[in-house]
Amino acid sequence: MLVLTRKVNQSICLGENIKVTVLSVEGDRVSLGVEAPREVRVFRTELLEGTKVVNRESLISEFRTIQEMKEEP
Numbered sequence: 001m002l003v004l005t006r007k008v009n010q011s012i013c014l015g016e017n018i019k020v021t022v023l024s025v026e027g028d029r030v031s032l033g034v035e036a037p038r039e040v041r042v043f044r045t046e047l048l049e050g051t052k053v054v055n056r057e058s059l060i061s062e063f064r065t066i067q068e069m070k071e072e073p
Contacts, residue, residue, distance in 0.1 A: 004012055011021040018040060023031040034042050 006022045008022050011019050019035040021033040023033050
């Protein structure tokens with residue numbers, strides 16, 4: 001993992017077309033601004049992980065339903 005130190009209003013670039021800027025720092029909270037093309041999807045990690053868990057649970061539930069239907073006479 002690359003670790004960078006930035007101050008308010010300083011930025012980093014990811015590739016040629018994504019720019020992340022530190023907007024403010026208040027206590028233990030940091031506000032970031034992300035400039036990226038519309039086709040680049042930007043997610044908060046906890047939401048992405050939550051979606052993966054829900055999708056996995058849904059898949060397991062669907063598999064169980066199919067198995068139960070196969071077992072019916």
